[in-house]
Amino acid sequence: MKEMSEKVVVALLCPFARTKRHHPAMRITKLDSLKSLSSLCRVEIILEQLNRRKFERLIFTVLMMLIGFNAIAQTSGNLFKGMVTDEHGKALSGVSVKGITNKSITLTDKDGHFNYRSILQKDTIILSFVGFKTKRLAVDLSISTMLTVEMEADERDLGDINIVSTGYQTIPKERATGSFVQLDKAILNREVGSGILSRLDGVTNGLQVDKRTGNSKINIRGINTFSSSLTGPLIVVDNFPYAGDLNNINPNDVESITVLKDAAASSIWGARAGNGVIVINLKKGMFNRQPVLVFNTNLTIGEKSDIGYYKPIASGDFIDTEMMLYEKGFYKNDLSPTNKNRPVVSPVVNLLDMATRGLISQSEAQQKINSYRGLDYRNELKRYFYSHPISQQYSLNLDGGNQVMNYLISAGYDHSSGDTKGVQNNRYTLRTVNNFKATNFLEFQTKIQYDQSDRTGGSSQSSYPLSTAGGGKGQLYPYAQLVGENGEALSVVQGYSAVYTDTAGRGNLLDWKYRPYEEQYLLGSSTQLRHLNLGLSAKIRIFKGLNASLVYNYETQQTSNRKVNSAGSYFTRNLINRFTQVNGTTVKRIIPLGAILDLSEEQLRSHNLRAMMDYAASWAGKNDVNFIVGAEATHRPASSNGYRTYGYDEQTLGYANVDYTNSYPIYDGLAGNSFIPAQNSFSSTLSRLVSFYANGAYTYRGRYTISASGRRDASNVFGINTNNKWRPLWSTGAGWDISKEDFYTAKWLPSLKLRATYGHSGNISDAAGNRLILTYVSVPASFTNQRYAQITTPPNPEARWEDVRMANLAIDFRLKGKQVSGSVEWFSKKSSDLISASPIDPTTGFSSVQMNIGEIKSNGFDIILNSLNLERRNFKWETSASLSYVKDVVSQYYGNVSSTVSYATSTVTSISPIKNYVLYPILSYRFAGLDGQNGDPQGYLKGIASKNYSLLLTDSLQNLVYSGSAIPLYSGFLLNTIKWRQLSLSFNITFKFDYYFRKETISYSALFNNWSGHSDFALRWQKSGDELSTTVPSMTYPANASRDSFYAGSEANVLKGDHIRLRDIRLNYDFSFGSQKEKKNAQLYVYANNVGLIWRANKAGIDPDYVYGLPAARTYSIGFRYGF
């Protein structure tokens, strides 16, 4: 009856309003202010933004409310109700709704509904939400009290993100006092690739990635600890610290990432949050949403690794050096037939020796040597060992829901082949999330995530530089030949001299040659990783605003490694040969023939239980309060085991037993009696953490916010009394929205907000306790085969937890017309009681111990600016710019300082604290140029040029030149997006300024003894006058290691790291198809990553981001996304 009358009225009053089936999302609730029916006749289309369809829906809604429901009288203000959806009609929860007059903020609930109170009949509301364009809407109570608003997705909208997630709760940004950076799908999906953390690099304000050693280390607002093992932020995935391998996470499953930068933001994570927190939220289903299917696929092809980037000594130079050394008799000992160690000598030295001994003629030797001059084994490596990395990605995501339940199912498959041949990686991910509303006050969520990755290949032995010569040599000689003319594998000298391995055993031993090209295929290594994450949560609404929840999260990860050194591999042959006893014609093999199989497994489990109450309320239109209080416990056991099998036969699965208990002679006395290497290993660890926490915020009139949080943590750190295990941490903050004050009149700056916070967070360390801890070594002692124990850390009764204090001041602003918005934050940190392996008096039996020995003071700022530079009908140009500065200075350091030379020659890739210097100081010897007579490098001793290298090396630390920090003080990015019709082009320029690095150079002693040379050799001083154009010292024989160290550590090798990089370029083409009603969106995109340097301060051709490793290879991707 009611329905019938609705239709009639609709038909009567609004001829253009079609009757339609109820959209599931359109649930009409109550009408609060009843107006006379006649007012409906004065319908005016004042909501310009609403298109005809929306308008229809609005009218329809209003009518239904008018007719279907009773009014409820209101006591304070006028109530506007509404519902917010996206373009597909999917309800959006967490949208902030703010009025021009009231300025208090309301959030939409899970079903997209909101209530907004106003003292006016006519008002304007502003809706904003992550990933959507902010919408201003004039509303008129006389026309409607129930609004249905559709928001338009914004692919890139960094400026107006309104919800931040801490992993415990979500907070509207307007009420947040802390420092958060939120990255939404749009920004995260710009980059293509299988990893999630790499996507933060270059787009996150205040986050820096240190890639100098080849591994990526994330620093948020600098570094707050002395020990490298304690650097790096806490990573939280779906509200819990992630135990598994982060590479398991499919980036397509990620909804958003929040980076918690200051103490107020991160202190909720307590003792583990000292280095900041990265909160990753994965996608979930939503109630009342029609099924949506998203499909994404892409293909990425990378360039081959640029091993030409390395700067080794040229083959010709290397050969000339070897010939000189041969003349000087340098190899006499190595070449001596009585040298029982049979040391390796290079082919050139071998030829020279053969010529000397008359085995070949001098001219034959010279001819052959000359033929080596043009060789560079990098060419063969590149051709036969390296390949183009290729990766493919497929992901499928389905979600939807009705009023009582919602679901999300996602599946992903990634396949990639690595930059060296034979490296394959497959990853499968499967995820489902279900929410179920049992009743109005009880809701359940289940979450299952399974992922698996299978990796094969990837022996480090096939990447440059081949460091396999053994016999004390660091690297392979540059003119090595790996592959013959017919593609056959050639041998290189390995372990023992070629002359020796040619004939050793007279046929009774296995082939003793090493052929790297063949070896690639003889080592089979594979790693399989399986990871399962289960989550179960229940939420009870106790009364309005007060909820209690219980969450349990379980993770398990199993990694299996399998390495087969096949029977033909050098590793196996060499080991068997060493343990072979030849007695006349009888050959006794202590190690049986067959492959050597190493298996190992690691298992990790993590149980988390969290009980929490949260309360949110607002009253009198002026007061908003929310708080959480809770407790949680973590139990995280991990174990691993490994073992080796000898004589393994892959065909028949047979194996052989060996004798580990007796020692056996090594063939030909090459070494002392030895045991067969056993590889059994077992470990078992357990980490437990108990925490209690509370966090609350109060906002008055939307203008003033205060927040506070407290937390108490305890962990099962060994050897510390339970009382000392507890660690209280707290933070507090305040926010003031000046622009909402009555006195505020600056029209050009319509939004201005101040925030300030102060708080503590910490770091957990395993620094030893007050009692002696001994560790049983799993491998029995040599000779006696007894179990034995070690003392790894001496007792330290003084151990305390590290503490990080941070103050943060921020201004958020928006210029008139929404063209420019941004924030400026300033912070100051003091990290104290820092633990470091400090050098101590070696008389104690230890050269260093872990102690609380220092303090770091840091200052910095983060600026972010978003601007809409140009907007025309079909054209739009937006820019997002970020600049961060952070300087960490060691303000106290009670530890002992290492020797001068260790600072001056260090690559400074690990933290080396010295009081009053930055954490990574680049220090060097003052350089007085080369001696014009002989090319000797000169330094200064007490201001006078000197060549006394012993004294120069041990000169006091104060006399060193301090250039600056080895990590950039300034960093940032400039991300531009240009849209024209359906095309969108974006490119990101990143920059790092104010830092230094020490380049590698030639060390003649390393060249002579280890075969490791540097192309600076070619620049060396050779004759008087050269000192004007080069700083590279002359070559001397014998080499003087102190002279080499002095030059390597001199300021001549310190270069400025500043650079600007074009990080990536992305081009999208968006299109849609299907009917107007069932519109489907799709996108075609191309993407290029690691495009290249635009500018660098150094002229040595070094990429300062990758001083000691290879720069990331440029990659090109093409992809397609459907249905978002």
Next chain:
Amino acid sequence: MAVIFIAISQAGCKKYLDAKPNQAFVTPQSLNDLQALLDNSSQINLGQYPGLLEMATDDFFLSYTQLSALTPFEQESYIWIRQMNFDQSATNQNWLNAFRPIFISNAVLDELENVDKNDPTFSQRIEGSALFIRAFSLWNLAQVFCPPYENGGSNNAPGLPLRTTPDFNVPSVRSTVSETYSKIIDDLKGAIKLLPVKQLYPTRPGKWAAYAALARTYLSMEEYSLAGVYADSCLQIDRTLIDYNTLTPTAARPFAVFHPETIFFSYSNGASILNPTRANIDTLLYRSYLSNDLRKTVFFQSSTGGNVGFKGSYSGSLSGTFFNGLATDELYLIKAECLAREGKYLESMTWLNSLLSTRWNTKGGTPFQNVFANSSEEALFKILLERRKELLMRGLRWSDLRRLNRDPRFSKNLIRIIDTGSLKTSYILKPGSLNYTMEIPADVIRITGMQQNPRE
């Protein structure tokens, strides 16, 4: 609910948080745990003792080419000049590693108070072992970093820092030479009272080893009668010698580890300079072995230029480490020397001959001829020569030089000649030179502020 949870977990917290973070971690609970610490042979017996015990002796020489390939530290040690380049690794090898057994001993002695001592014999064995190890390390360090003990002198010069606690907060302060030697003797005497005669492996000390170490210590203090008494006590327990005829002289490593002469097994840190392919044995010394002396083949391998390198290590290693443990042959020689010094030269020759006869090739055609002496002095000369020949590369020569230089009959100038081809330089180490005492690593001086040894 949260309140209940908090209540429950608060109550269970203590137990929950007392769980061990690593299964392999143990706070010492039992005597077995302490024995396990003492069985850590890689930090007590193997490679812990200073290479400097041999790096500066007159038993070997290097060609200029060989020398120039070495680290400045090794080069400077070789020619006895100031060790400016005591780098981290040299510090570790020559100081820290030898102090680590002392740390372990102190930790064991300290924890002995806390563990359950249900087995008094076991407990005594552990205490005795720890005392022995501490004394053994101290003696080795004293031969390098303390001035020579002057019998009859005041011995007030700075000795070693004597650490008796595992607590690293206690500063290291140098004692005097006399205090250092007293500590060694006290510890060894204490060990003798507690230790069983022998233990399961030669890496664990018994009374046998403690007597031997005491004899060695007294010898280095020129307390010859006491040295003789303790050598006797040692040899009464077991005086086995290997008949070298049973060895394979051509083998690259003729001696098996733990062979029957081994009283206490330990070897030094690796020093590149001592690698047999580099360190040529002094030509005259090599020539002094008779052709039927099996040591001439068992001990040596030929190297470049007609020279020989030493391969006869009792530790079965060729890589620049040397056996610095205790073996019966050394005790025969101590016994013989002490008898000769007491004037019992005939008796002393008996001991010497019983040793030498086992080194004689029984298939060489000429039977072993007993060595004779007509006076104590002649006996002493012969014994000291055989001591040098038998105990070659055993970490004893430096100590012997320091001791014998005090007697004008045996003192000598050590000479090194460095011939670069264009320039010949010679270096001399005179008897009694301050350079017989090595510098303490710069790091130790810098951190502790202790007094550096004076050098010339």
